[in-house]
Structures are given as C-alpha cells and as structure tokens.
Amino acid sequence: MIDRTEVLAGKVLIADDQPANVLLLERLLRGAGYRCVESTMDPRGVSELHRKNRYDLILLDLHMPGLDGFRVLQALKLVDPDGYLSVLVMTAHPGHEEHALLAGAKGFVSKPFKALEVLAQVYDMMELSLMERRAQKQSV
Numbered sequence: 001m002i003d004r005t006e007v008l009a010g011k012v013l014i015a016d017d018q019p020a021n022v023l024l025l026e027r028l029l030r031g032a033g034y035r036c037v038e039s040t041m042d043p044r045g046v047s048e049l050h051r052k053n054r055y056d057l058i059l060l061d062l063h064m065p066g067l068d069g070f071r072v073l074q075a076l077k078l079v080d081p082d083g084y085l086s087v088l089v090m091t092a093h094p095g096h097e098e099h100a101l102l103a104g105a106k107g108f109v110s111k112p113f114k115a116l117e118v119l120a121q122v123y124d125m126m127e128l129s130l131m132e133r134r135a136q137k138q139s140v
Contacts (some may be wrong), residue, residue, distance in 0.1 A: 002130045008032075010056035010126045011131045014039040015072065016090065017064040026057060026114065032119050043067040047075040054080075056129045057122065062091040062100060073103045084136070086129035088121055 012034055014025045022039045029037045040049060043064040050058065058076070064071035069089055078084055089100040092111035100108055106128070107121050 002127050002134075006130060007123060007126045008034050008137060009036065010034070011053060012038070012057045012059065012122070012126070013049060013055040014059045015041075015043060015055070015064075015069075016059070016061040017041050017043070018061070021061070021111075021113075025118070028113075028115055028118060029122065032122075033121075043069070043072050046072050047079050051079045056086060056133070057126050058085075058087045059122070060087050060089050060105070062089050063093070063095055063123045070099070070103050070136070071116075073100070073105060077104055082103055084129060084132035086125050086132075088125055 012029060014022055014037065016022050016025070019041065021040060026037055026039060038049070040046060044067050046060070054127070060069045060072060071139070073087060076087065085104055087105045089105040089108045090111055091097070091100070091108060094110070097108045107125055109118055109121055
C-alpha cells in the first residue's frame with residue numbers, strides 16, 4: 001500500500017495554456033499538501049519535461065494552441081512506451097472523454113473545475129501510478 005506521505009511527495013506536471021487554470025490547480029494541489037508541482041503552458045514541451053523528470057502524474061488540457069492534448073498523449077507514449085503513463089485530461093468539451101481515454105489518458109475532469117473532484121482524481125491516480133512503479137521495480 002502507498003501511504004499518504006508518499007502520494008503527496010509524487011511529482012505532478014500541470015499542462016494548460018490558460019494562466020488562470022494553471023494558478024488555480026497549483027494552489028489547489030499545494031494547498032492539499034502536494035510538494036512537487038510543476039507547470040507549463042507550452043504543450044510542445046510536455047514530452048521533454050516528462051523525459052527529464054518522469055512525472056508520476058500529468059494533468060493535461062486537451063485544447064491548447066499549437067499542439068492539442070491528443071497529440072501530446074501520442075508524444076508521451078513515445079517517451080516511455082513500456083511504462084505506465086498516468087495522465088488526467090481536463091476538458092470543457094463534453095464527449096471528448098472517451099476519445100481521450102482511448103488515446104491513453106487514465107482519467108478526466110471537466111472544466112470548470114470542482115475542487116473536490118480534482119483532488120480526489122489526483123490522489124487516486126497518483127496512488128495508482130506509484131503502485132504501478134513499485135510493481136515494475138519489483139518485477140525486474
């Protein structure tokens with residue numbers, strides 16, 4: 001089992017092109033006790049950031065200019081094709097959830113955000129991600 005301290009120490013990346021959303025999510029997560037929260041408003045940099053930092057969870061907006069979240073998901077799969085990719089997509093467009101899950105996302109939250117929903121999803125997905133990493137290490 002993963003304890004709460006371990007979950008709150010997990011690495012989170014927020015990828016959203018809207019500064020207000022990034023600020024809101026950063027404050028929400030840090031206020032809940034998450035200690036390693038980073039963000040980017042450039043979707044083209046998400047894959048490289050993940051390659052360098054191996055985030056435990058990525059919060060990914062689906063609608064960003066230049067490179068949408070679906071293409072970011074494709075690029076992330078290339079970074080770690082055999083690993084467990086923990087991505088929580090965020091969208092204001094109903095109906096994109098199924099497409100996102102088929103593209104590799106593990107969960108989704110709707111915009112506008114509901115704090116309790118975001119925190120519950122983040123905690124659950126972080127816990128699953130950490131358990132998956134632990135299982136991978138033990139099987140080697």
